[in-house]
Amino acid sequence: MDTDVLARRLRALVGEHAVITDRQQLRTYECDGLTHYKVVPALVVLAETTVHVAAAVTECAREGIPFVARGSGTGLSGGALPHADGVLIVLSRMRQILEVDRANQRAVVEPGVINLQLSDTTRSEGYYYAPDPSSQQVCSIGGNVAENSGGAHCLKYGFTTNHVTGLEFVTPRGDVVVLGGKAPDPTGYDLLGAVVGSEGTLGVATQVTVRLTRTPEDVSTLLAAFASTDQAGAAVSAIIGAGVIPAAIEMMDALAIEAAEEAVHCDYPAGAGAVLIVEIDGPAADVQHVFAEVERHCREADAFEIRIAADDAERALFWKGRKSAFAAVGRISPDYIVQDGVIPRTALPEVLRQIAALSTDSGVRVANVFHAGDGNLHPLVLFDESRPGEGERAEEVSGAILDLCIEHGGSITGEHGVGSDKAKFMPRMFTDDDLDTMQLVRCAFDPDSISNPGKIFPTPRLCGERPGRHQGVHPLAESGVAEVF
Numbered sequence: 024m025d026t027d028v029l030a031r032r033l034r035a036l037v038g039e040h041a042v043i044t045d046r047q048q049l050r051t052y053e054c055d056g057l058t059h060y061k062v063v064p065a066l067v068v069l070a071e072t073t074v075h076v077a078a079a080v081t082e083c084a085r086e087g088i089p090f091v092a093r094g095s096g097t098g099l100s101g102g103a104l105p106h107a108d109g110v111l112i113v114l115s116r117m118r119q120i121l122e123v124d125r126a127n128q129r130a131v132v133e134p135g136v137i138n139l140q141l142s143d144t145t146r147s148e149g150y151y152y153a154p155d156p157s158s159q160q161v162c163s164i165g166g167n168v169a170e171n172s173g174g175a176h177c178l179k180y181g182f183t184t185n186h187v188t189g190l191e192f193v194t195p196r197g198d199v200v201v202l203g204g205k206a207p208d209p210t211g212y213d214l215l216g217a218v219v220g221s222e223g224t225l226g227v228a229t230q231v232t233v234r235l236t237r238t239p240e241d242v243s244t245l246l247a248a249f250a251s252t253d254q255a256g257a258a259v260s261a262i263i264g265a266g267v268i269p270a271a272i273e274m275m276d277a278l279a280i281e282a283a284e285e286a287v288h289c290d291y292p293a294g295a296g297a298v299l300i301v302e303i304d305g306p307a308a309d310v311q312h313v314f315a316e317v318e319r320h321c322r323e324a325d326a327f328e329i330r331i332a333a334d335d336a337e338r339a340l341f342w343k344g345r346k347s348a349f350a351a352v353g354r355i356s357p358d359y360i361v362q363d364g365v366i367p368r369t370a371l372p373e374v375l376r377q378i379a380a381l382s383t384d385s386g387v388r389v390a391n392v393f394h395a396g397d398g399n400l401h402p403l404v405l406f407d408e409s410r411p412g413e414g415e416r417a418e419e420v421s422g423a424i425l426d427l428c429i430e431h432g433g434s435i436t437g438e439h440g441v442g443s444d445k446a447k448f449m450p451r452m453f454t455d456d457d458l459d460t461m462q463l464v465r466c467a468f469d470p471d472s473i474s475n476p477g478k479i480f481p482t483p484r485l486c487g488e489r490p491g492r493h494q495g496v497h498p499l500a501e502s503g504v505a506e507v508f
């Protein structure tokens with residue numbers, strides 16, 4: 024359909040100023056946090072209500088036009104990458120906290136609400152929203168739902184999926200449906216579970232009901248410095264092996280520390296090959312007892328320095344280095360890939376050693392900063408785009424790291440999603456049958472494949488093939504161009 028005609032129709036539905044067609048303005052939305060993939064959308068709808076979202080989606084469904092939902096655009100896997108012939112539905116104007124229901128420990132929010140905003144609003148009443156991506160100051164709850172986002176404190180409190188109990192949702196046909204609600208465990212198929220983490224491929228969340236968590240009575244945080252990642256990894260295994268579930272255990276290696284120091288002067292112990300930040304929260308008596316145990320495990324794993332945060336200001340400084348680490352890497356390298364893979368926790372020392380070997384062999388520097396307690400790795404693969412071949416080498420190392428994760432029983436994404444970036448890696452983890460089965464789920468929601476197409480799944484096996492049930496002989500097979508195995 025002609026973009027001018029589409030824009031005219033959408034303006035009539037959502038208002039004159041809610042539709043962007045100007046090429047320069049459209050470029051604002053050409054990528055998410057993964058900036059090396061860029062596509063300018065045909066047009067952007069700045070939705071303000073569920074009615075706007077449903078109207079835009081219905082129009083797309085009628086004309087077979089692809090659409091992509093976008094929250095704050097902080098995704099790191101190209102999930103919100105627009106479709107060149109499609110509509111980008113931006114949810115950031117839908118930013119109201121609609122209800123805080125203390126008695127049921129629930130909040131109902133619009134999808135564009137910023138993650139931290141919810142905690143800031145409810146903290147004075149003794150509550151907060153537990154999933155805390157490092158991007159929590161800017162990312163949206165809708166984006167968190169789509170990515171099933173995690174964060175430092177998800178080791179103890181669980182990922183987004185454990186905190187979402189209900190959704191208002193616009194299906195790819197434009198119907199507004201409600202999944203779940205304030206009560207836990209609704210009857211029937213777990214459609215809510217299917218939608219959380221589906222990366223915008225099943226429709227658009229327009230309202231989210233989340234659990235609120237009681238603010239803990241006490242919090243203690245320590246920073247432990249080790250000569251090597253092996254020793255830090257041993258401390259992590261010892262802590263978890265002893266049955267302690269800290270609120271968070273985060274690890275940074277020497278290169279990540281160097282970057283953080285340059286950027287935010289967090290004053291971590293000099294000469295550390297790795298630091299751990301370990302946080303314990305809960306009832307005061309419990310925290311003190313468990314904290315002493317954690318400290319002992321760190322010493323036994325040869326921590327050469329342990330600092331205990333004396334107050335909130337010092338705790339914030341410990342976290343400042345960690346939370347700014349991704350951005351900080353920009354200080355020591357002009358370009359970098361943020362990788363995201365997950366492995367069983369016990370494989371950490373071995374995988375870190377193999378990543379170091381990959382780095383030495385290839386000459387590509389890799390900084391590691393990650394949620395050690397979950398085994399959720401974030402290797403930052405550094406390169407300089409202006410030097411011929413460096414980008415390609417970095418991509419190879421980045422892919423080899425994912426292979427390591429798979430070999431060790433892990434997965435190609437811990438929390439950042441598959442998006443456009445890792446779709447090509449899916450066949451390394453899943454068989455064709457697995458992928459076809461996933462497509463059946465997708466097709467049940469989105470038979471015409473218009474909701475964020477091209478994400479998560481690799482290009483269909485035969486060119487021009489649409490995801491869905493195979494019917495009859497494929498035209499390419501029939502004409503002898505390709506064989507179906």
Ligand SMILES: Cc1cc2nc3c(=O)[nH]c(=O)nc-3n(C[C@H](O)[C@H](O)[C@H](O)COP(=O)(O)OP(=O)(O)OC[C@H]3O[C@@H](n4cnc5c(N)ncnc54)[C@H](O)[C@@H]3O)c2cc1C
Nearest residue numbers: 094095096097098102157163165166169172173223228438
């Ligand atoms: C510095 C930095 C640190 C980060 N740290 C973490 C971390 O610790 N943990 C973590 O998990 N992630 C982290 N991320 C990644 C990112 O912030 C998360 O994936 C976040 O959930 C994305 O939210 P967003 O609002 O920016 O979504 P977007 O980037 O706008 O979109 C992400 C995906 O969600 C879909 N989507 C957005 N809104 C909706 C909706 N309402 N309905 C349906 N689909 C929708 C989009 O189509 C896209 O596929 C980090 C990113 C950065 C830049």
